[in-house]
Amino acid sequence: xxxGHGRMDxxxxxxxxxxxILGLAFVYSATYVxxxxxxxxxxxxxxxxxxxxxxxxxxxxxxxMDYIRMLDFAYIAYGINxxxxxxxxxxxGERYGAKRWIDLGLFSLQPSEFVKITVIFALAAFLGERKExxxxxRNYVYALLLVSPAFLLIFLQPDLGTALVLVPILxxxxxxxxxxxxxxxTTMVFGVLSMPVxxxxxxDYQKSRLLVxxxxxxxxxxxxxxxxxSKIAIGSGGVWGKGWLGGTQSHLRFLPERHTDxxxxxxxxxxxxxGAMMLLGLYCLIIARGVRIISGVDDTYGKxxxxxxxxxxxxxxxxxxxxxxxxxxxxGLPLPFISYGGSNIMATMIGIGFLLSVSRRRKx
Amino acid sequence: MRVRVFVQILLSGxxxxxxxxxxxxxxxxDVYRVMSEENRLRVTPLTAPRGGVFDRHxxxxxxxxxxxxxxIIYSQIRNKDALAGLMAEILxxxxxxxxxxxxxCRIRPYSPVCVVSDIGTRAAIQLEEAAYEHPGLxxxxxxxxxxxxxxxxxxxxxxxxxxxxxxxxxLKHYGYRIDDMIGRAGLEKQYDNYLRGKHGGKQVEVDNRxxxxxxxxxxxxxxxxDIHTTLDLDLQIFCGKLLKNNRGAIVAMDPETGKILxxxxxxxxxxxxxxxxxxxxxxxxxxxxxxxxxxxxxxxxAYPPGSIFKLVIAAAALESGKxxxxxxxxxxxxxxxxxxxxxCWKENGHGEQLMxxxxxxxxxxxxxxxxxxxxxxxIAVFARKFGFGKLTKIDIPGEVxxxxxxxxxxxxxxxxxxxxxxxxNYAIGQGYLLVTPIQVAEMMSVFANRGYLxxxxxxxxxxxxxxxxxxxxxxGIREAALDTVREGVMRCVNDRHGTGMKARLSExxxxxxxxxxxxxxxxxxxxxxxxxPFDKPSLVVVVFDEYGGKGGYYAAETAGKVFREAKKLGxx
Numbered sequence: 001x002x003x004g005h006g007r008m009d010x011x012x013x014x015x016x017x018x019x020x021i022l023g024l025a026f027v028y029s030a031t032y033v034x035x036x037x038x039x040x041x042x043x044x045x046x047x048x049x050x051x052x053x054x055x056x057x058x059x060x061x062x063x064x065m066d067y068i069r070m071l072d073f074a075y076i077a078y079g080i081n082x083x084x085x086x087x088x089x090x091x092x093g094e095r096y097g098a099k100r101w102i103d104l105g106l107f108s109l110q111p112s113e114f115v116k117i118t119v120i121f122a123l124a125a126f127l128g129e130r131k132e133x134x135x136x137x138r139n140y141v142y143a144l145l146l147v148s149p150a151f152l153l154i155f156l157q158p159d160l161g162t163a164l165v166l167v168p169i170l171x172x173x174x175x176x177x178x179x180x181x182x183x184x185x186t187t188m189v190f191g192v193l194s195m196p197v198x199x200x201x202x203x204d205y206q207k208s209r210l211l212v213x214x215x216x217x218x219x220x221x222x223x224x225x226x227x228x229x230s231k232i233a234i235g236s237g238g239v240w241g242k243g244w245l246g247g248t249q250s251h252l253r254f255l256p257e258r259h260t261d262x263x264x265x266x267x268x269x270x271x272x273x274x275g276a277m278m279l280l281g282l283y284c285l286i287i288a289r290g291v292r293i294i295s296g297v298d299d300t301y302g303k304x305x306x307x308x309x310x311x312x313x314x315x316x317x318x319x320x321x322x323x324x325x326x327x328x329x330x331x332g333l334p335l336p337f338i339s340y341g342g343s344n345i346m347a348t349m350i351g352i353g354f355l356l357s358v359s360r361r362r363k364x
Numbered sequence: 365m366r367v368r369v370f371v372q373i374l375l376s377g378x379x380x381x382x383x384x385x386x387x388x389x390x391x392x393x394d395v396y397r398v399m400s401e402e403n404r405l406r407v408t409p410l411t412a413p414r415g416g417v418f419d420r421h422x423x424x425x426x427x428x429x430x431x432x433x434x435x436i437i438y439s440q441i442r443n444k445d446a447l448a449g450l451m452a453e454i455l456x457x458x459x460x461x462x463x464x465x466x467x468x469c470r471i472r473p474y475s476p477v478c479v480v481s482d483i484g485t486r487a488a489i490q491l492e493e494a495a496y497e498h499p500g501l502x503x504x505x506x507x508x509x510x511x512x513x514x515x516x517x518x519x520x521x522x523x524x525x526x527x528x529x530x531x532x533x534x535l536k537h538y539g540y541r542i543d544d545m546i547g548r549a550g551l552e553k554q555y556d557n558y559l560r561g562k563h564g565g566k567q568v569e570v571d572n573r574x575x576x577x578x579x580x581x582x583x584x585x586x587x588x589x590d591i592h593t594t595l596d597l598d599l600q601i602f603c604g605k606l607l608k609n610n611r612g613a614i615v616a617m618d619p620e621t622g623k624i625l626x627x628x629x630x631x632x633x634x635x636x637x638x639x640x641x642x643x644x645x646x647x648x649x650x651x652x653x654x655x656x657x658x659x660x661x662x663x664x665x666a667y668p669p670g671s672i673f674k675l676v677i678a679a680a681a682l683e684s685g686k687x688x689x690x691x692x693x694x695x696x697x698x699x700x701x702x703x704x705x706x707x708c709w710k711e712n713g714h715g716e717q718l719m720x721x722x723x724x725x726x727x728x729x730x731x732x733x734x735x736x737x738x739x740x741x742x743i744a745v746f747a748r749k750f751g752f753g754k755l756t757k758i759d760i761p762g763e764v765x766x767x768x769x770x771x772x773x774x775x776x777x778x779x780x781x782x783x784x785x786x787x788x789n790y791a792i793g794q795g796y797l798l799v800t801p802i803q804v805a806e807m808m809s810v811f812a813n814r815g816y817l818x819x820x821x822x823x824x825x826x827x828x829x830x831x832x833x834x835x836x837x838x839x840g841i842r843e844a845a846l847d848t849v850r851e852g853v854m855r856c857v858n859d860r861h862g863t864g865m866k867a868r869l870s871e872x873x874x875x876x877x878x879x880x881x882x883x884x885x886x887x888x889x890x891x892x893x894x895x896x897p898f899d900k901p902s903l904v905v906v907v908f909d910e911y912g913g914k915g916g917y918y919a920a921e922t923a924g925k926v927f928r929e930a931k932k933l934g935x936x
Contacts (some may be wrong), residue, residue, distance in 0.1 A: 176366050186928045207546045235396025248404045251572040273389040287374060295367045325384045
């Protein structure tokens with residue numbers, strides 16, 4: 001089949017569509033105010049609908065294009081993104097103690113969400129161009145150097161979660177693209193050994209989040225509050241849940257950040273274990289289709305892009321759910337497709353668009 | 365190959381997630397369900413006011429008054445420093461008290477905890493207004509016990525205090541709450557069940573800031589029931605004043621019915637000490653006080669009666685036929701028993717006396733002889749007939765029985781035989797014999813009402829329901845015997861030489877008997893017990909003067925004042 005002219009993965013498209021609709025339902029529930037005037041849609045939900053709609057449009061556009069051509073712009077996109085991050089550090093206004101948003105009047109842009117995508121592209125472009133040199137130390141070091149400015153700029157915001165999510169993306173792309181595994185393992189070991197140094201760089205609230213993860217009862221009204229309330233929400237959901245719009249933890253506002261990073265707590269509370277499994281099932285379907293695309297494509301570019309995107313989604317799902325259940329420290333990572341937030345939705349949709357585009361260049 | 369490893373890593377992550385969800389949502393579900401309910405639902409207690417206590421003219425003695433507490437919900441505080449400063453300023457208390465109070469609230473961060481109690485209406489309004497700008501601050505309306513005449517009625521009413529841990533564990537199944545007030549003495553304790561209302565409660569759904577979203581359940585509080593007593597507040601206050609600078613007790617009782625009109629004990633104390641948190645320091649002082657102000661001497665302590673017991677001896681001798689009114693005896697100032705000499709209080713003796721003379725003069729020798737005629741066993745039998753040695757069953761808790769000794773009792777208690785000399789002392793109310801002032805009132809009532817042992821009581825009705833506290837039974841003494849003694853006590857006060865002449869009044873004929881009880885400390889208790897008017901007695905008064913010396917003086921004079929006041933108040 002000619003490159004760029006195969007059929008895109010419809011199952012993946014359908015799964016994404018379903019999960020996005022599910023996401024809207026729960027953003028609606030998380031922002032629902034009991035007794036509020038019916039008929040008027042919560043502005044947050046309306047915005048999210050808008051983002052989802054726009055996201056789908058872009059998704060379909062991107063999916064229709066040939067990603068190999070788009071890769072010409074990979075370094076430029078990555079470069080602009082890095083510049084935005086530098087701009088943020090220099091001129092950005094703080095929100096919640098971090099410089100993450102660029103205020104554009106109507107909405108605010110979160111460049112760190114887009115950098116997750118552009119870094120994958122830059123990496124794919126780099127590895128694809130130099131696929132003959134795959135496995136060499138030089139290639140490996142260059143790849144690390146390519147990614148490190150994004151990592152550092154996000155870490156300085158500070159946004160530990162997003163910075164850390166780049167690490168598994170980098171390693172999985174390098175690994176699947178055939179880089180030397182010895183180098184990867186060595187870097188990991190080195191990274192673990194340098195943890196104590198990292199600890200001292202962390203901001204106080206980040207340290208306390210990590211400490212509270214070990215024992216949420218250290219400070220039940222402060223940093224531990226979110227974890228405790230989230231665990232209560234999810235645990236009280238039980239097998240069947242309290243029903244959509246029936247969650248008491250979220251509707252009585254015990255749960256902070258319930259429409260963004262902690263939206264899974266609302267799902268767990270209202271739809272229970274069964275609902276959580278349904279959601280996980282949809283994610284598994286998306287990831288399984290993604291893996292199928294990875295193994296189905298034979299050019300290094302496509303493989304790297306698909307691996308990066310699948311890792312991005314999988315790591316965010318894993319980390320986000322694990323942190324709401326208290327299995328991981330609270331790091332500010334959204335639940336892909338579901339959490340409220342324009343930048344996140346748009347970036348993820350663009351990513352899926354590329355995944356679909358790759359799916360059209362299958363061997364068989 | 366590398367893709368497979370990649371997939372395996374993803375799958376292990378998935379397994380980890382499913383296991384976590386399974387543990388949280390299925391295995392630990394019950395724990396979190398309860399926590400979620402606790403988050404969501406709050407039971408706001410609606411305190412039921414305690415019933416009031418009233419005297420026989422419906423004058424208020426005690427009641428629950430509205431009071432305000434400054435409380436906070438710790439988790440809702442935004443600016444702790446500003447809030448503490450504001451509270452200290454409005455409530456006019458020092459900053460440290462507020463800070464300490466707030467620290468206490470950390471234990472229950474999601475529910476209101478009282479920081480300063482009883483803040484007054486003005487401060488309550490000011491705080492209520494400030495609460496808009498200071499989330500977490502609440503003004504709670506509660507009740508506070510008020511006693512109309514504090515220390516004057518405390519011996520009867522008792523006091524209430526916050527329930528303590530052992531009490532709570534014992535009583536929690538009867539609807540007591542951890543912060544409840546519980547009657548600790550007097551009527552407050554005896555009738556706690558009735559005075560205490562049934563608490564209501566409001567189960568509300570609240571959001572994370574404690575705002576009420578919806579009311580889920582409501583149970584109206586049931587106020588406690590009012591108690592109507594037999595007390596006469598004016599006489600009660602009067603008696604309290606008489607005792608002011610002394611130790612002792614006064615009991616004023618209707619001999620026909622057993623209604624207590626006044627009962628005072630000294631030293632006294634202010635019952636509000638126990639409900640006012642600011643005065644908790646005074647509680648310790650009360651408990652440590654070596655004069656034992658918390659002991660209601662009228663019912664909770666027993667003393668040797670001294671000569672007032674001679675009335676029992678006289679009645680016993682007459683009733684058992686060992687003596688007759690005209691039995692005469694010559695007092696030479698002493699009698700001898702073996703080698704021992706027992707003296708009369710009058711060194712030169714009273715000369716020849718009939719029974720009423722002996723009562724009037726309180727002649728020891730006459731009664732030594734009657735005692736020897738009766739014997740210790742018979743004295744004990746008659747002492748019991750007059751109500752000594754057992755509870756009067758007055759509806760005030762903590763009553764003691766006192767001691768009515770007998771030879772058998774002595775063997776059982778001291779493993780020792782009874783000596784004749786002890787019988788001699790017994791006859792004049794000395795030795796092992798111990799009585800309470802309320803028992804003395806009961807004894808005197810037998811003479812006053814011509815033959816009935818009445819049960820003293822304080823409470824007439826609870827709410828609208830009259831309760832039958834009236835109880836009397838024949839003492840088993842013939843009227844003739846009683847009449848002789850009555851004549852004796854009449855002369856004792858009204859005869860020119862009577863030992864009780866200090867109780868004499870012009871407006872009403874008082875009859876009575878004095879007593880001076882020797883104690884091992886060398887200081888004597890003074891007693892006076894009397895009734896009035898003579899023809900149809902409507903009041904018995906007992907004055908017990910602890911370590912007060914000779915009963916003929918202070919105790920009789922005090923009793924006279926009580927009778928005069930009672931006459932003035934229309935009681936007699």
